[in-house]
Amino acid sequence: MAKGTAETSTTCPYCGVGCGVTVTMTDEQVEPVCGTTSHPANFGNLCVKGSALHETLDHTDRLLYPTIKGQRTSWDTALNLIADKITQVISTHGPEAVAFYGAGQMLTEDYYAANKLMKGFIGSANMDTNSRLCMASAAASYKRSLGSDTVPGCYDDLELADLLVLVGSNAAWAHPILFQRMVAAKKNNPDLKVVVIDPRRTATCDLADLHLAIRPGTDTTLFNALLAYLDETGALDLAFIEDHTEQFAETLEAASQAVDGFEALAEITDTDLDDLQTFFEWFRDTDRTVTFYSQGVNQSKDGTDKANSIINLHLATGRIGKPGACPLSITGQPNAMGGREVGGLANQLAAHMDFDQADRVRRFWNAPAVATHAGLKAVDLFDEVKAGKIKFLWIMSTNPLVSMPDANDVKEALSHCELVVVSDCMANTDTTAMAHVLLPAAGWGEKNGTVTNSERRISRQRGFLPSPGEAMPDWWIISQVGQRMGYEDAFSWEHPAQIFDEHARLSAFENDGKRDFDLSGLVGMSRDEYDAMPPVQWPVNAQWPRGRKRFFDDGHFYTRNGRARFIAVKAELPPQIQPGHLLMNTGRIRDHWHTMTRTAKSARLAQHIAEPYADFHPDDARTYGIRDGGLVRLFNERGAIVVRAHVASDGRQRQGEIFVPMHWTDRYASLARMGTLINKDNDPISGQPALKRAQVQAEPFNVSWKGFVLSRDDLGPLGSDYWVYNRTSTCHMYETSGNSDPAAFATTLAASWPEHEVLRFSDPKNGHVRVAHIRDGRLESVIFLHPSADLSARSWLQERFDDEQLEFADRLALLAGRPLGAGADKGKIICSCFQVGEKTILEAIHNGCESADALGAALKCGTNCGSCIPELKGLVGKALSKA
Numbered sequence: 094m095a096k097g098t099a100e101t102s103t104t105c106p107y108c109g110v111g112c113g114v115t116v117t118m119t120d121e122q123v124e125p126v127c128g129t130t131s132h133p134a135n136f137g138n139l140c141v142k143g144s145a146l147h148e149t150l151d152h153t154d155r156l157l158y159p160t161i162k163g164q165r166t167s168w169d170t171a172l173n174l175i176a177d178k179i180t181q182v183i184s185t186h187g188p189e190a191v192a193f194y195g196a197g198q199m200l201t202e203d204y205y206a207a208n209k210l211m212k213g214f215i216g217s218a219n220m221d222t223n224s225r226l227c228m229a230s231a232a233a234s235y236k237r238s239l240g241s242d243t244v245p246g247c248y249d250d251l252e253l254a255d256l257l258v259l260v261g262s263n264a265a266w267a268h269p270i271l272f273q274r275m276v277a278a279k280k281n282n283p284d285l286k287v288v289v290i291d292p293r294r295t296a297t298c299d300l301a302d303l304h305l306a307i308r309p310g311t312d313t314t315l316f317n318a319l320l321a322y323l324d325e326t327g328a329l330d331l332a333f334i335e336d337h338t339e340q341f342a343e344t345l346e347a348a349s350q351a352v353d354g355f356e357a358l359a360e361i362t363d364t365d366l367d368d369l370q371t372f373f374e375w376f377r378d379t380d381r382t383v384t385f386y387s388q389g390v391n392q393s394k395d396g397t398d399k400a401n402s403i404i405n406l407h408l409a410t411g412r413i414g415k416p417g418a419c420p421l422s423i424t425g426q427p428n429a430m431g432g433r434e435v436g437g438l439a440n441q442l443a444a445h446m447d448f449d450q451a452d453r454v455r456r457f458w459n460a461p462a463v464a465t466h467a468g469l470k471a472v473d474l475f476d477e478v479k480a481g482k483i484k485f486l487w488i489m490s491t492n493p494l495v496s497m498p499d500a501n502d503v504k505e506a507l508s509h510c511e512l513v514v515v516s517d518c519m520a521n522t523d524t525t526a527m528a529h530v531l532l533p534a535a536g537w538g539e540k541n542g543t544v545t546n547s548e549r550r551i552s553r554q555r556g557f558l559p560s561p562g563e564a565m566p567d568w569w570i571i572s573q574v575g576q577r578m579g580y581e582d583a584f585s586w587e588h589p590a591q592i593f594d595e596h597a598r599l600s601a602f603e604n605d606g607k608r609d610f611d612l613s614g615l616v617g618m619s620r621d622e623y624d625a626m627p628p629v630q631w632p633v634n635a636q637w638p639r640g641r642k643r644f645f646d647d648g649h650f651y652t653r654n655g656r657a658r659f660i661a662v663k664a665e666l667p668p669q670i671q672p673g674h675l676l677m678n679t680g681r682i683r684d685h686w687h688t689m690t691r692t693a694k695s696a697r698l699a700q701h702i703a704e705p706y707a708d709f710h711p712d713d714a715r716t717y718g719i720r721d722g723g724l725v726r727l728f729n730e731r732g733a734i735v736v737r738a739h740v741a742s743d744g745r746q747r748q749g750e751i752f753v754p755m756h757w758t759d760r761y762a763s764l765a766r767m768g769t770l771i772n773k774d775n776d777p778i779s780g781q782p783a784l785k786r787a788q789v790q791a792e793p794f795n796v797s798w799k800g801f802v803l804s805r806d807d808l809g810p811l812g813s814d815y816w817v818y819n820r821t822s823t824c825h826m827y828e829t830s831g832n833s834d835p836a837a838f839a840t841t842l843a844a845s846w847p848e849h850e851v852l853r854f855s856d857p858k859n860g861h862v863r864v865a866h867i868r869d870g871r872l873e874s875v876i877f878l879h880p881s882a883d884l885s886a887r888s889w890l891q892e893r894f895d896d897e898q899l900e901f902a903d904r905l906a907l908l909a910g911r912p913l914g915a916g917a918d919k920g921k922i923i924c925s926c927f928q929v930g931e932k933t934i935l936e937a938i939h940n941g942c943e944s945a946d947a948l949g950a951a952l953k954c955g956t957n958c959g960s961c962i963p964e965l966k967g968l969v970g971k972a973l974s975k976a
């Protein structure tokens with residue numbers, strides 16, 4: 094290592110794959126991060142979000158100091174205010190009037206502290222988390238069936254399987270490193286078949302031998318029919334059913350009533366009969382089957398049943414806990430699993446214990462008021478806030494004004510609460526705007542602790558940077574409040590290692606093999622041992638000192654009688670779509686993370702998809718008069734958004750349905766919080782909202798001009814009818830459109846620019862405006878507006894923000910937007926890692942690079958993280974079919 098260089102191994106803060114990341118600091122500079130070769134989740138690979146981590150660490154927009162009603166204050170004042178308010182609310186209204194709302198992005202130690210304070214010392218279980226929106230149904234289904242919230246398998250199973258069934262998962266974009274492992278597995282094992290079950294044809298389908306583009310919500314019917322088919326064709330593992338399970342007969346009976354034959358099934362699921370038959374045969378004939386599922390399953394009104402219908406299939410065939418055979422629900426957030434372990438959800442207590450074990454937890458914590466019954470789940474929790482019953486609400490590490498269903502109602506709810514506290518790293522999220530007290534949290538790279546990934550693997554997050562301003566780790570903030578409420582002993586930790594130790598001891602407390610979650614083997618680690626702790630899959634105990642890959646291979650389950658339970662699930666038909674409405678499906682894109690507070694900082698990530706959009710089937714676009722690339726207004730009785738319309742002429746979108754990404758907020762777009770359109774329907778068992786479903790109407794959003802604004806400074810909300818904010822590597826960039834007079838809009842934006850610093854081109858008759866602001870020879874801003882011209886080429890203008898002094902020729906060219914002479918534009922960036930644009934790629938295809946590999950060899954695109962390979966293949970396919 095070079096002089097002044099330090100290396101830290103830590104874990105990626107994004108998705109539940111939980112990749113190891115190695116960070117090198119050279120003279121206090123963070124070098125581009127790499128994957129940790131020895132980490133068993135990723136073996137050195139990183140996806141595009143992971144590899145852009147170092148680009149998100151600057152302090153722009155960071156929340157630096159505690160504030161009360163917008164005024165800076167000291168930690169002491171803020172913490173005392175919170176402790177006093179909680180104490181007062183408890184004494185006047187009881188503990189049920191206090192609530193916490195956390196996230197699967199808190200570290201286990203943070204989460205443990207918050208859960209202990211609420212469920213042990215405040216005395217209610219009103220601590221819920223955004224995991225309610227994410228994997229509550231998966232957790233509920235495991236508990237119903239296996240007796241515990243235990244993920245049976247591991248990532249290696251993906252490589253050992255002969256059949257991978259991906260249900261409601263767009264792993265290519267949402268779990269890219271696991272997707273790459275699947276891609277590699279298929280290369281190594283030509284017999285491996287991949288089936289994708291998703292109403293949309295996503296990038297994940299690139300790997301599919303079979304894609305079932307089912308009618309949304311018909312999964313349970315499909316899996317019930319499959320169970321009946323397995324029975325009819327003699328494919329059940331009768332010995333396993335007999336020895337290790339119960340309730341099979343009634344479950345099969347219910348499943349058999351699902352549909353009558355393939356034709357009926359094809360009709361209900363709106364899929365091809367032959368495809369269904371193929372899928373059923375493959376499932377019947379393949380012992381090594383992994384069913385990998387995510388939000389298309391969980392975020393449904395019947396999410397728990399859907400998940401159980403999958404688990405039923407695996408129990409019926411004995412395909413659980415065996416190499417290459419298991420149901421594998423995949424978690425989204427880096428520490429969704431850790432949240433489940435500490436009891437972050439309102440219906441759990443701690444360390445996989447339920448409220449019937451409250452006494453055990455009380456004795457361990459020596460706590461005065463351990464909650465004895467479940468608290469409010471997210472949707473109900475915010476309803477109670479709105480009803481004025483919750484007087485104190487503390488939101489940590491999540492942005493519910495964007496991510497909750499009926500997001501405008503959540504906004505209104507917060508305005509009814511006596512005290513809203515928000516802990517976040519960022520100052521200006523949609524949710525921080527509603528807080529009375531803001532607490533600056535230390536972010537990734539600044540804090541220490543652990544996270545657990547989708548295969549139960551606990552990994553260390555290690556800090557390598559100081560926190561800016563007065564930001565502090567969440568566990569510290571929470572324990573300070575605990576101390577100030579009078580519980581000095583219970584919250585006296587000085588380091589997360591002590592919290593982890595307590596967490597491990599609680600998991601071991603009076604366990605004796607009765608509970609799946611057991612970290613007894615990690616009790617009593619020294620600080621050094623904690624710091625050096627390698628990634629390990631729980632449980633870690635005397636029987637499994639190095640962790641356990643798979644559960645249930647021994648046929649033992651954590652139900653009272655040790656048998657797994659089949660769950661009879663009745664498939665409900667999806668609701669009728671009202672005439673004139675479209676079914677809105679929502680989800681993720683490749684390069685943004687949730688509400689974008691971190692990924693929007695990386696210019697590279699912003700390029701892949703720069704605007705909020707809706708994918709339309711061409712027939713629907715025609716019906717509603719929507720043009721590809723035009724703006725569309727989506728609305729219903731709850732809200733409205735305006736996004737870019739993409740007309741999917743490649744068959745990726747089913748008719749009558751649209752897809753809208755979840756990411757854009759009021760910070761990044763004029764009107765794009767799609768959560769405002771979704772109602773509060775949720776699963777009766779898990780309480781997980783049906784976030785994949787809303788009925789909306791669509792109409793063109795007509796504008797008379799469009800254009801862009803580039804600026805050295807962040808201009809905040811732009812004030813035009815439509816705008817979207819993006820960072821570029823040199824400046825801030827707004828896409829904008831409007832109906833008002835474009836010249837007047839430009840004049841308002843330029844109001845503060847001294848006239849002698851302004852270059853102007855204006856053709857008011859044609860609505861054509863170009864303005865540039867140059868100060869001391871440096872470019873400060875440009876505004877380009879036009880009713881119709883294609884203003885997409887702008888990379889040259891962006892580069893000018895890097896010039897200390899504009900060249901004379903460039904000044905002349907400024908309002909042309911391109912250098913005098915030619916200057917090629919790369920087009921839309923497809924490969925973020927190597928900044929390879931669509932135009933460059935199409936040109937290379939034209940010149941004979943007719944596969945993703947050939948493109949990689951010529952342009953390097955797709956050769957680092959590989960996330961863009963499906964798109965490269967798509968471009969090749971499209972170009973070749975055109976030719």
Ligand SMILES: Nc1nc2c(c(=O)[nH]1)N[C@H]1C(S)=C(S)[C@@H](COP(=O)(O)OP(=O)(O)OC[C@H]3O[C@@H](n4cnc5c(=O)[nH]c(N)nc54)[C@H](O)[C@@H]3O)O[C@H]1N2
Binds near residue numbers: 264268290311388390
């Ligand atoms: N790039 C990126 N990656 C992420 C995240 C991110 O924000 N950005 N977030 C992380 C988090 S927290 C999560 S939870 C995961 C989510 O990961 P995924 O669940 O894979 O992602 P989504 O895009 O939410 O939804 C997956 C698919 O469900 C499909 N679907 C909708 N309705 C149905 C249905 O009725 N049946 C079936 N079978 N499918 C349906 C959708 O069309 C969609 O393609 O991603 C994680 N990874």
Ligand SMILES: Nc1nc2c(c(=O)[nH]1)N[C@H]1C(S)=C(S)[C@@H](COP(=O)(O)OP(=O)(O)OC[C@H]3O[C@@H](n4cnc5c(=O)[nH]c(N)nc54)[C@H](O)[C@@H]3O)O[C@H]1N2
Binds near residue numbers: 425493519537680690
């Ligand atoms: N319609 C629709 N809605 C959805 C979904 C969907 O598919 N469709 N998906 C749902 C799912 S699965 C999820 S997981 C949620 C995600 O939704 P959210 O949790 O609301 O989204 P994030 O942007 O991840 O919010 C995390 C916040 O925590 C802050 N933060 C980051 N690190 C820290 C830290 O260490 N400490 C503290 N205190 N703050 C920190 C970030 O700046 C950010 O403001 O959205 C849900 N909502």
Ligand code: SF4
Binds near residue numbers: 105109135138142143
């Ligand atoms: S797949 Fe990408 S986002 Fe997910 S943990 Fe790995 S590097 Fe991070």
Ligand SMILES: [Mo]
Binds near residue numbers: 227425426
């Ligand atoms: Mo999630």
